Amino acid sequence: MSMQTPATQSMFQPNQMMRRVMGGAFVGVGVISILISLGMLVYLVLDVAMRGLPWIDWQFLTSFDSRFAERAGILAAIAGTAFMMTMTIAVSLPIGVMAAIYLQEYAKESWLKSFIQINISNLAGVPSIIYGLLGLTIFVRYMMMGRSVLAGALTMALLVLPVIVVATQEALRAVPSSIRDASLALGATRSQTIWHHVLPQAFPGILTGNILAASRAIGETAPLVTIGALTYVPFTPESPLDRFTVLPIQIFNWTSKPQAEFHDLAAAGIVVLLLVLLTMNSIAILLRQRVGGTSRRRIG
Amino acid sequence: MQSGWSEHNLYRRNWARDLRERLIAGVLLIAATVGVLTTLGIILSLANETIQFFRIVSIVEFLTSTSWTPLFSVQTFGIWPLITATALTSAIAVAIAVPLGLISAVFLSEFAPPRVRSMLKPALEVLAGVPTVVYGFFALIVVTPFLQQFIPGLSTFNSLSAGLVMGIMIVPLVSSLSEDAMSSVPQSLREAAYGLGSTRFEVATRVVLPAATSGIVASIILALSRAAGETMVVAIAAGQNPTFTLDPTVPVMTMTSYIVQVSLGDTPYGSLSYLTIFAVGSTLFVMTFLMNVISHWVVRHFREVYD
Numbered sequence: 001m002s003m004q005t006p007a008t009q010s011m012f013q014p015n016q017m018m019r020r021v022m023g024g025a026f027v028g029v030g031v032i033s034i035l036i037s038l039g040m041l042v043y044l045v046l047d048v049a050m051r052g053l054p055w056i057d058w059q060f061l062t063s064f065d066s067r068f069a070e071r072a073g074i075l076a077a078i079a080g081t082a083f084m085m086t087m088t089i090a091v092s093l094p095i096g097v098m099a100a101i102y103l104q105e106y107a108k109e110s111w112l113k114s115f116i117q118i119n120i121s122n123l124a125g126v127p128s129i130i131y132g133l134l135g136l137t138i139f140v141r142y143m144m145m146g147r148s149v150l151a152g153a154l155t156m157a158l159l160v161l162p163v164i165v166v167a168t169q170e171a172l173r174a175v176p177s178s179i180r181d182a183s184l185a186l187g188a189t190r191s192q193t194i195w196h197h198v199l200p201q202a203f204p205g206i207l208t209g210n211i212l213a214a215s216r217a218i219g220e221t222a223p224l225v226t227i228g229a230l231t232y233v234p235f236t237p238e239s240p241l242d243r244f245t246v247l248p249i250q251i252f253n254w255t256s257k258p259q260a261e262f263h264d265l266a267a268a269g270i271v272v273l274l275l276v277l278l279t280m281n282s283i284a285i286l287l288r289q290r291v292g293g294t295s296r297r298r299i300g
Numbered sequence: 301m302q303s304g305w306s307e308h309n310l311y312r313r314n315w316a317r318d319l320r321e322r323l324i325a326g327v328l329l330i331a332a333t334v335g336v337l338t339t340l341g342i343i344l345s346l347a348n349e350t351i352q353f354f355r356i357v358s359i360v361e362f363l364t365s366t367s368w369t370p371l372f373s374v375q376t377f378g379i380w381p382l383i384t385a386t387a388l389t390s391a392i393a394v395a396i397a398v399p400l401g402l403i404s405a406v407f408l409s410e411f412a413p414p415r416v417r418s419m420l421k422p423a424l425e426v427l428a429g430v431p432t433v434v435y436g437f438f439a440l441i442v443v444t445p446f447l448q449q450f451i452p453g454l455s456t457f458n459s460l461s462a463g464l465v466m467g468i469m470i471v472p473l474v475s476s477l478s479e480d481a482m483s484s485v486p487q488s489l490r491e492a493a494y495g496l497g498s499t500r501f502e503v504a505t506r507v508v509l510p511a512a513t514s515g516i517v518a519s520i521i522l523a524l525s526r527a528a529g530e531t532m533v534v535a536i537a538a539g540q541n542p543t544f545t546l547d548p549t550v551p552v553m554t555m556t557s558y559i560v561q562v563s564l565g566d567t568p569y570g571s572l573s574y575l576t577i578f579a580v581g582s583t584l585f586v587m588t589f590l591m592n593v594i595s596h597w598v599v600r601h602f603r604e605v606y607d
Binding site: 014019020022023026027029030031033034036037038040041043044047048094095096098099101102103106107115116119120122123125126127128129130131132133134137138141158161162165189190191215218219220221222225226227228248251252255256263266267270273274277281285 | 317320321324325327328329331332333334335336338339341342345346348349399400403404406407408411412420422423424426427429430431432433434435436437438440441442468471472497499500501502504522525526528529530531532535536556559560563564569577578581584585588589592
């Protein structure tokens with residue numbers, strides 16, 4: 001504008017009014033867009049609760065699936081979820097934590113370290129259904145585990161491994177290096193330092209990361225559908241090689257049926273699943289706040 | 301008594317201890333390579349079955365035909381109906397998630413008081429913690445009947461409600477990554493703009509947003525990749541019809557829904573329809589992998605460095 005007209009005092013128009021209105025309007029738009037997202041969440045939870053809660057009773061929690069909605073329950077799904085998750089964590093926690101310790105405490109800056117690191121962040125972006133295809137070829141077919149709890153648990157363990165590694169690395173990074181220096185200066189070896197001083201400090205953070213990883217695995221459906229976790233399982237799995245079903249698959253199964261009663265059953269299953277997740281995440285948040293009270297505070 | 305045995309021990313190398321340390325380091329390294337082995341396993345298993353698939357089906361047909369009927373008696377293997385369905389649902393999702401997520405991020409990062417922010421941010425993250433099967437249920441049982449009141453021709457299964465719900469689901473992905481990008485813009489830039497008399501809105505839109513562009517673009521690409529790989533919402537709500545269309549009101553079949561459909565059926569191991577899910581899976585893997593790589597590349601090459 002200044003090219004065409006000489007700069008006179010009247011040319012400067014602060015236009016304060018308009019500019020302030022824009023800011024105020026944006027705050028409105030911002031609040032609305034957050035409320036849209038959160039409103040959807042609230043609506044989802046309320047709707048599911050209204051449909052599902054009347055169906056949740058002792059019979060629902062202690063029965064197997066059935067062709068009749070009144071007799072159907074989630075016993076097999078709960079047992080399958082609990083069994084599979086126990087094995088998933090038993091495999092992924094030690095491997096994930098050890099991998100993180102290697103990357104954070106042992107590896108020197110080298111091509112190997114950055115290769116492993118980049119690889120882990122890429123794995124986190126692989127769609128979960130691809131892990132299902134991996135589990136199908138490696139565990140179900142090649143290792144001949146069949147469509148078992150074990151195959152499902154190992155597939156899930158690989159799926160959550162990147163989450164655990166990244167969370168553990170973050171927890172280790174938050175441990176002040178003065179603690180390592182002090183321990184090493186007193187003659188402890190590297191592994192003794194990590195075992196006796198670094199890990200205890202990082203423990204709440206590692207636990208939080210693992211709970212979040214587990215809550216991701218509990219809700220995952222696609223990889224288990226792909227490895228062929230059964231949708232009708234009238235028994236609780238006893239051995240790692242038994243066939244199984246899990247809560248999200250049971251919900252998927254009921255949602256896919258045309259009858260409205262089964263949709264209400266699916267809603268009841270969702271209520272149970274959300275309650276489990278809520279409990280786990282509350283524990284994780286409590287732990288995180290406790291960490292925030294001790295070592296993390298130093299950084300701020 | 302002053303034989304100095306402790307001195308002797310102090311300066312002698314403790315072979316047992318060194319060996320133990322080395323062993324521990326070795327075991328840790330092995331654990332760290334599990335991730336690499338997983339990647340290798342994914343690539344090898346996908347590649348192996350996909351190569352077998354292309355021994356039977358021509359790769360030209362796969363990449364050019366617009367008809368996908370591998371489970372019918374007259375089999376055709378054109379991937380395009382699955383790709384357009386995936387693109388359609390992902391585009392709807394991103395069209396919802398980007399405005400909502402970006403505006404939320406600007407609001408949280410530049411406008412909201414710290415107290416409000418510390419409450420709203422975790423609340424938004426809850427959206428990302430809800431299992432995808434729950435969103436699928438919501439799309440099919442709640443959103444579709446609701447939309448049918450306004451769109452008479454909307455079928456029970458359609459990409460519109462699947463895409464809308466998927467969009468809400470990935471809002472936290474866009475908002476938290478964009479917010480990270482914005483909060484890493486140096487405070488001095490904001491202060492300089494305020495010093496020149498800018499309002500808060502001008503600082504946000506003309507200083508912070510341009511400076512954070514690379515991170516925001518990366519978050520959008522990641523959101524697209526996430527939507528393309530998302531399975532349960534589309535498998536439940538978008539339908540099982542491999543139609544070559546961009547009409548959001550009719551049933552379609554995404555790449556992921558196809559894999560689910562075949563997995564639910566009784567497909568004999570090694571049969572042609574068993575192999576198709578790997579060909580489709582490879583296509584999906586390559587597409588999402590490329591998007592993730594591009595997103596990392598954008599961050600690295602277009603980042604504004606102010607130090």
